[in-house]
Each structure stands twice: as C-alpha cells, then as structure tokens.
Amino acid sequence: MDRLDxxxxxxxxxxxxxxxxxxxGFEASWPLVHGDVPFDAYEALADMFDPTCYDPVQWAALxxxxxxxxxxxxxKHHDGYALFDTQLSDYSAPKRAxxxxxxxxxxxxxxxxxIMVGFYFSLCDWHHEDYPVELSPHRPERTRMPHALPxxxxxxxxxxxxxxxxxxxxxxxxxxxxxxxxxQVDLLWFxxxxxxxxxxxxxxxxxxxxxxxxxxxIVNDRLADPTLGxxxxxxxxxxxxxxxxxxxxxxxxxxxxxxxxxxxxxxQAGELVATLAEVTAxxxxxxxxxxxxxxxxxxxxxxxxxxxxxxxIARNRDAIFGVAEGVPAGxxxxxxxxxxxxxxxxxxxxxxxxxLRVRGLDRKVVSxxxxxxxQPLEFDQHGGHLERGALRVTLPASLVDPIATVVKLDLAPxx
Ligand code: GLC
Numbered sequence: 260m261d262r263l264d265x266x267x268x269x270x271x272x273x274x275x276x277x278x279x280x281x282x283x284g285f286e287a288s289w290p291l292v293h294g295d296v297p298f299d300a301y302e303a304l305a306d307m308f309d310p311t312c313y314d315p316v317q318w319a320a321l322x323x324x325x326x327x328x329x330x331x332x333x334x335k336h337h338d339g340y341a342l343f344d345t346q347l348s349d350y351s352a353p354k355r356a357x358x359x360x361x362x363x364x365x366x367x368x369x370x371x372x373x374i375m376v377g378f379y380f381s382l383c384d385w386h387h388e389d390y391p392v393e394l395s396p397h398r399p400e401r402t403r404m405p406h407a408l409p410x411x412x413x414x415x416x417x418x419x420x421x422x423x424x425x426x427x428x429x430x431x432x433x434x435x436x437x438x439x440x441x442x443q444v445d446l447l448w449f450x451x452x453x454x455x456x457x458x459x460x461x462x463x464x465x466x467x468x469x470x471x472x473x474x475x476x477i478v479n480d481r482l483a484d485p486t487l488g489x490x491x492x493x494x495x496x497x498x499x500x501x502x503x504x505x506x507x508x509x510x511x512x513x514x515x516x517x518x519x520x521x522x523x524x525x526x527q528a529g530e531l532v533a534t535l536a537e538v539t540a541x542x543x544x545x546x547x548x549x550x551x552x553x554x555x556x557x558x559x560x561x562x563x564x565x566x567x568x569x570x571x572i573a574r575n576r577d578a579i580f581g582v583a584e585g586v587p588a589g590x591x592x593x594x595x596x597x598x599x600x601x602x603x604x605x606x607x608x609x610x611x612x613x614x615l616r617v618r619g620l621d622r623k624v625v626s627x628x629x630x631x632x633x634q635p636l637e638f639d640q641h642g643g644h645l646e647r648g649a650l651r652v653t654l655p656a657s658l659v660d661p662i663a664t665v666v667k668l669d670l671a672p673x674x
Contacts, residue, residue, distance in 0.1 A: 262475045263489060266446070267505050269328035269375065270539050270579055271572070273565075274509055274548035275318070276333050276379075276516040277361075278340050279304035281553040287517040288337035291385055302386065305340055305355040313361065313555030315368035321557060322374055325565035326572035329375035331448045331546060334362050334437060336379070339386025344440070347432050350386050366441045377446030378437050382430060382482075383454045389426040391416060416459060427461055434465060438472040449481040449488075457484035479507070497534060501541035501584075508538050509546040512561055518550035525560055528567035529607070529662045535568070535579070536605040536663060540594030542584050571662045574631040578603035578665045591617045602668040603630065604652070612656035615666060620650050622670040627652045630665040634658050638668075 280287050282304050283296070290296045322330055335341045341351035343362035352361045366376045384390045416423040438444055447469060452460065462482035469476055480488035490505035497508050512531070513522045531547060538545045547568075549561040572579060578596055585595025585602055593615075594605045604615055620640070627638040638652040652666055 262477060263505060266329070266375070266477050266490070267542070267544070268580060270544050271325070271327050271535060272329040272331060272377070272507070272544060272546040273322045273325065273327040273374075274331050274379075274516075274546045275365075275551065276336070276518075276548060277551045277555075278333060278336055278338065278342065278517070279308035279355075279553075280336075280338070281518045281551065282307055284518055284520050286515050286519065287333065287550075288381075288385065291338060301338070302350070305350060307356055308352075308553060309356040309358065310361070310551075310553060310555030313364070315365045316371075318365070318551075318557060319368040319372035319374060321562055321565060322369065323372050323569075325547075325569035326576075327374060327547075327565075327569075329377055329446060330365075330369050331377035331379050331446060332362065332365050333379040335381055335384070335433065337381045337383050337385050337451050339381075339384040339390075341433065343437060345433055345436055347429050347436070348387070362437075363441060366444075370442065375445035376441075376443070377448055377477075378441075378444055379448040379450060380434060380437065381451035382449055382460055383451035384426075384430065387426060387429060389422045389429065391419075391423065391426075416455075423459070431461070431465055431468065435468060435472065438469060438476070444473050444476050446477040446479075448479045448492075452481045452483040455483065457482055457487065459483075462487050497537050497541070497543075501543060505543075507544035507546050508534070509548065510534065511548045512564060516548055516550060518552050518558065525564065528564045528571070531564060531568045532571050532663050533605075533607050535572070536594040536607070539579050539582075540585055540596050540605070567662065571660075575663075575665045577601075578605070578630055578667070586617060586619070590619045591615070597670075600670055602670060604666040604668070606654060606659075606664045606666060608661075609654065609659055609664065610656065610661065612654050612659055615652045615654060617650040617652075617668075620670075621673060623673050624650060625669040625671050628667050628669075629654075629658050629660075630667040631660060632658070636666060 276287050291301055334343050339350055344353045344360040345351050353359055369376050460483055462484055466487050469478060478488045479490060479492050482488055490507060491502040493508050495510055512526055514524045515522045535545045549557050551557050582596040582598050585597040591604055596603045606615060624638060624640050627636040636652050640650045
C-alpha cells in the first residue's frame with residue numbers, strides 16, 4: 260500500500276488538542292483573540308502547565324480500544340506554545356513548568372501501539388515577536404497583543420520584510436525540528452493558514468522540505484494553496500458530496516477542541532459511529548477530537564464514548580476497513596460500503612426493525628446477514644437485468660444493534 264492508500268484506509272484518527280490552556284478549561288488559543296483573558300495571564304499558564312499524570316502509553320491504549328489508526332497531537336497551536344523541544348523559542352514545554360518534551364513520549368507510545376503518528380502545527384504564531392498579528396478591520400481586538408502594530412498601519416510584512424523573513428526562518432525551522440528529532444512522522448496537520456497567503460508562508464518551500472526530510476509524510480491541505488498537500492479537511496461537518504480528493508472530517512465530541520468542563524454538549528457514541536459510517540461510505544476519514552485535562556488525563560466523557568465506538572468497530576470492522584464506497588446515494592437510504600464480493604448497509608437507530616431497500620443492484624444477492632452476529636435475514640430480490648434488482652431485506656427489531664446495525668449482502672454476478 261502506498262502512503263496515501265494506507266491513510267485512506269485508516270478511516271479513524273484521534274485528534275488531541277492539548278496545551279496550557281487546559282488549565283483554564285477554555286478553548287485553545289482563541290481566548291487571546293476574543294478578549295477572555297489578558298495576554299500576560301494567558302502566557303503565564305505556560306509556567307503552571309505541568310501535567311503530572313501524562314501517560315501517553317495510556318492514551319495510545321485508549322486509542323487502540325477506540326479502533327483508531329492514526330493520531331494528531333497539537334505540537335503547537337496558534338498561541339505559539341510548543342509541546343516539543345525547540346531550540347528556536349523559550350515558549351515550550353521543556354523550558355517552562357512542564358520541564359520536558361511532551362511530544363517525544365507521545366510519538367514513541369503511539370508508534371509502539373502501531374498507530375500512525377501525526378503532528379498538528381499552526382503556521383501562525385501569536386506569541387512570536389516577529390509574527391505580524393494581522394490588523395484586519397474585522398478583528399481590531401487582535402491589536403491587544405503587545406507586539407502587534409497600532410491600528411491604521413497596514414499589514415506589516417510590507418512595512419518590515421526582514422522581520423517576516425525572520426519569522427519564516429523560525430517557523431520553517433520548527434517544522435524541520437519536528438521532522439528531524441522524532442523518527443518517522445506519518446502526518447503533518449497544518450492550521451492557521453488563513454492569516455497569510457501561500458506565497459507569504461513560502462508553502463511550496465515548506466512542502467519541498469517535508470518531502471526531502473520525510474518523503475512518506477502525509478500533509479493536509481491547510482497551506483493556503485489548495486493544490487498543495489495531500490488531502491482536504493472539512494471541519495465540524497461531513498460534506499454532502501465527497502470532495503474529489505482524499506479527505507478527512509475533523510470533529511469535536513462536544514463543541515470545544517480543548518478541554519472545557521462547562522461544555523457538556525457531548526455527542527452520543529451512536530452519533531460518532533454514524534459519522535464514521537457516513538464518512539467511510541464517502542471514501543473519507545474521521546478525525547475525532549479529545550481535549551485532555553491539564554493533568555494529562557483524557558476525561559471519561561470522551562474515553563467512554565470512544566470505547567463504545569471501538570467496541571462497535573471491532574464487531575463491524577469488515578464494513579469499515581478494506582472496502583470502497585458502496586452503492587450510489589439514493590440507491591439505499593443510508594451509508595453503504597462494499598467490494599467485489601459484498602455490500603454493507605449501515606442502518607442507524609431503527610429500534611423497531613425495518614425493511615431495507617436497495618435499487619439498481621447489478622449483482623445477485625446470495626445471502627443477507629447481520630455482520631456482527633452472522634444472523635441470516637430474509638430478503639427477496641426481484642428482477643435481473645431489466646428491473647436492475649429491487650432488493651428488500653427484513654431487519655427484525657430483535658436483531659437491531661442500538662448503535663448501528665450493519666447488514667452484509669454476499670454478492671455474485673447476475674446470472
Ligand atoms: C480551527 C481552529 C483551531 C482548531 C482547528 C482544528 O482552525 O482555529 O483552533 O485547532 O480548527 O481543526
């Protein structure tokens with residue numbers, strides 16, 4: 260399998276948003292912009308963030324149980340705090356209260372668990388003194404940052420190109436550190452690209468460096484030029500039509516990326532499974548997010564849901580991995596996946612059972628079973644080439660899986 264095929268068949272990733280912001284239980288970085296906290300108070304969190312219970316071996320074990328095949332940790336969010344050891348800044352875990360490199364242990368633990376290792380990295384850095392915090396008329400509050408230019412001054416790259424050069428050298432240098440010091444990096448997940456153009460970020464050079472240092476590394480599309488990067492990243496939703504390139508939906512379990520105890524809007528495990536099914540049926544991936552606490556623990560609200568999802572995946576893996584898209588939308592009212600020999604129909608909910616219908620099937624159904632239990636189901640298939648297969652499968656209430664029932668159809672060529 261080439262690197263992208265392996266990524267495309269992974270289908271489930273774990274996104275981890277973690278940093279000093281977890282102490283306050285508010286969103287990562289954005290409180291700086293929204294004025295929830297003074298700049299100095301935000302930055303002082305780095306001198307308190309010392310996650311004494313951090314055990315990425317446990318995180319990886321949970322990820323395994325959840326059925327996850329790749330992970331993406333925020334090595335640096337927009338706030339500029341690096342969880343890794345960087346020679347280029349003092350605003351980092353080893354040089355502040357944590358006193359150690361938090362990325363190394365993560366990379367080692369996940370790699371040892373057989374999970375692909377991904378790094379999230381923000382192109383923008385609201386801490387760095389050379390980063391020109393953009394003065395957008397829509398975001399005048401951003402000028403609160405001490406190193407931002409006063410209102411009325413245009414974008415400062417033009418005003419001081421040498422300063423921008425220094426920033427780019429720093430930012431590219433940190434990416435180089437990540438790609439040099441942590442063994443094989445399977446995926447780079449960029450973000451924060453919207454503040455500048457690809458030309459300004461020197462994204463082409465950045466990708467060239469990645470390809471040189473780690474030729475197998477997969478790169479997402481947030482480099483301010485959609486032609487760069489390997490795959491698309493719709494955020495917080497599943498696109499109605501699948502993008503015409505590899506893609507991944509990233510989504511929170513509640514509504515915040517970082518740990519936020521006051522956000523109780525948790526999705527049920529069944530909703531997570533439904534999202535995984537829908538994304539898989541459209542040939543994409545699902546990057547499901549958790550926000551660990553400041554101590555380094557993944558709260559039960561997340562882990563319990565991930566375990567339910569993982570248990571469901573373990574029982575239904577044939578419908579998720581090693582399969583392609585199923586029948587076209589509208590041929591079956593729900594997600595479906597399949598290969599030459601089988602078609603998998605996902606039925607969500609349906610506590611009372613149902614009759615599942617498929618139109619336009621150009622193969623003969625040999626048997627219909629509940630994938631998880633192997634229970635045979637009654638079905639009838641009318642017509643051959645002329646009616647192009649009107650199929651009905653009866654799913655009795657007694658065989659319904661409350662999370663999602665997968666019906667497996669064994670197929671043979673039409674006689
Ligand atoms: C957005 C947010 C950022 C978050 C990311 C995850 O770009 O700015 O906070 O990390 O989405 O997809």
